[in-house]
Amino acid sequence: MQSDAPSVRAALEYARANAARFTTRLAELVRFASVSGDASRRDDVRLCAEWLVRTLRTIGLPHARLIETSGAPLVFASLRRSAPNGRATILVYGHYDVQPPGPSAEWHSPPFTPTIRDGAVVGRGASDDKGQLLAHVNAIESWIHTAGELPVNVVCLFEGEEEIGSPALRRFLRTHGPRLGVxxxxxxxxxxxxxxxxxxxxxxxxKMRIELVVLRRGREVHAGEFAGAVFDPARALASIVASLHEPGGRIAVDGFHDSIRVASAAERTYMKRVGPSDAEILGSGGLEPAPETCERSLYERTTLDPAISVTELQAGDAGEHGKSAIPARTSAMLDLRLVAGQDPRRIAQLVRTHARRFAPPGAHVALRIRSASPALVLDPRNAALRAGARAAEATFGRPVVFLRSGGTIPVVDTLASLGIPTVLLGFALADDGMHAPNERFGVRRFAQATECAIRFLAEAGRTLSPRPLQ
Ligand SMILES: [Zn+2]
Structure with a gap:
């Protein structure tokens, strides 16, 4: 492990001296109820974005501004050394929107009234993603205030729609990404x-979301008068949904597994050595594993294997007393998780063919693709990932662990399609309560994240070569 250069040390010292103020900054940011999935919070989302622009301006990014979109505004700032430009340019991404707080009775303090408890800032968004976003803002401030400049060119891009799939940011990147020179x-x-x-x-x-709709011609009808006479779409929907998996849990769609790129034996050995155990994955929340038996670990099954889950089922009137009527329209939302080698368009076609094949006579089956983004594997030997690994190692005093995730971050795919590798260097912990009540981000971890971000900028500046602006 290398010791820090004098300029890095100065920036780190500045961050340590300002740690209390940075924590206050996080509390201020958590105060905004920037729930992107709640239309009544639109003003809070905007006020949060405006606060970020003001903050970026005060730390030395005078041209920080909002970029309007059809949804939540993007927060944009860039700091580049004027030409001739001999520095690499790094895109710093974060999201300022948050999940809805959920049931207020489960919060020990109001979700948007941040408090410090047990050494952590508690409030919705503290960990996901406001604390992690601000670590980079703190790092940029620390560099500008000590060195007068950054070791790399930086483009900050913070979005307010991550929790609803990043539609505006992905459009922005597809249009303007190539010109950012990142x-x-x-x-x-x-x-x-x-x-x-x-x-x-x-x-x-x-990830792909497919809405599966089963229809019968005509309207909803009286179950007493018509049962036995008309086609029942809910039964048809249930049989199609049930046909998607074999009894053992394997996906039964023809051709579904054909193109999967299998992980190497070396990678699986590494995964076994560093990855979470089954018990860690199920956590202390009392979760039980799916009854399907398989000798693969849950870490492998949730990252190397594809999955189809049914996240919504709709049929008939679910009111208090229900209704004795046979519905005309029923639907299921299928959440597909895809792995390397699976093309979402081809998979959608296979699922469509399967649904039609298993639909009983009389059923009208329609599939709608609600969103789709393919799996992504980054090369851990990539120079940017190595820079992130060195920064983390110097900060935490332990080598970085490279992990697969079962989740999906669509913007990473958009960046990859532009030839931009992404360093997914996160600082959240499993018990931070992300998307759950009493979300928190440890004050000490916030300081570590800031230090790691300071070192990352230095490492990136030292090892990445610039790409000419187009
Ligand atoms: Zn997040």
Whole structure:
């Protein structure tokens, strides 16, 4: 492990001296109820974005601004040394929107009134992703205030729609991404392996949402008068949904597994050595594993294997007393997780063919693709990922663990399609309560994340070569 250069040491000292103020900054940011999935919170989302622009301006990014979209605004700032430009450019991504707080009775303090409890800032968004986003803001401030400049060119891009699939950001990147001249992106929105054990996520499963609709001609009809006479779409829907898996749990769609790129034996050995155990994955929340038996670990099954889950089922009137009527329209939402080698368009075609084949006579089956993004595997030997690994190692005093994730971050795929590798260097822990009540981000971890972000900028500046602006 290398010792820090004098300029890095100065930036780190500044961050340590300002740690209390940075924590206050996080509390201020958590105060905004920036719930992207709640239309009544639109003003809070905007106020949060405006606060970020003001903050970026005060730390030395005077041209920070909002970029309007059809949804939540993007927060954009860039700091580049004027030409001739001999520095790499890093895209720093974060999201300022949050999940809805959920049942208020389960919160020990109001979700948008941040408090410090047990050494952590508690409030919705503290960990996902406001604390992690601000670690990079703190790092940029620390560099500008001590060195007067950054060791790399930086483009900050913070979005307010991550929790609803990043539609505006992905459109923005597809249109303007090539002109940003970015070599690599850093996203801190994933987990560490454990306390003081840093991790870089190098593989994400893809995700596709398919709405499966089964219709009968005509209207909803009286169950007493017509049962036995008309086709029952809910039964047809249930039989199609049930046909998607074999009794053992394997996906039964013809051709579904054909193109999967299998992980190497060496990678599986590494996964076994560093990855979470079954018990860790199920956590202390009293979860039980699926009854399907398989000799593969849950870590392998949730990252190397594809999956189809049914996240919604709709049929008939679910009111208090229900209704004795046979519905005309029923639907299921299928959440597919795809792995390397699976093309979402081809998979959608296979599922469509399967559904039609298993539909009873009389059923009208329609499939709608609601969203699709493929799986992604980044090369851990990539220079940007190596820079992230060195920064984390110097900060936490332990080598980085490279992890696969079962989840999906669609923007990483958009960046990859532009030739931009993403360093997924996250600082959250499994018990931070992300998407759950009493979300928190440890004050000490916030300081570590800031230090790691300071070192990452230095490492990126030292090792990445610039790409000419187009
Ligand atoms: Zn997040």
């Amino acid at each position: 070599q690599a992106a850093i996203i801190s929105d994933t987990r560490m392996r454990a306390v003081d054990r840093p991790a870089i996520t190098y593989a994400l499963r893809g």
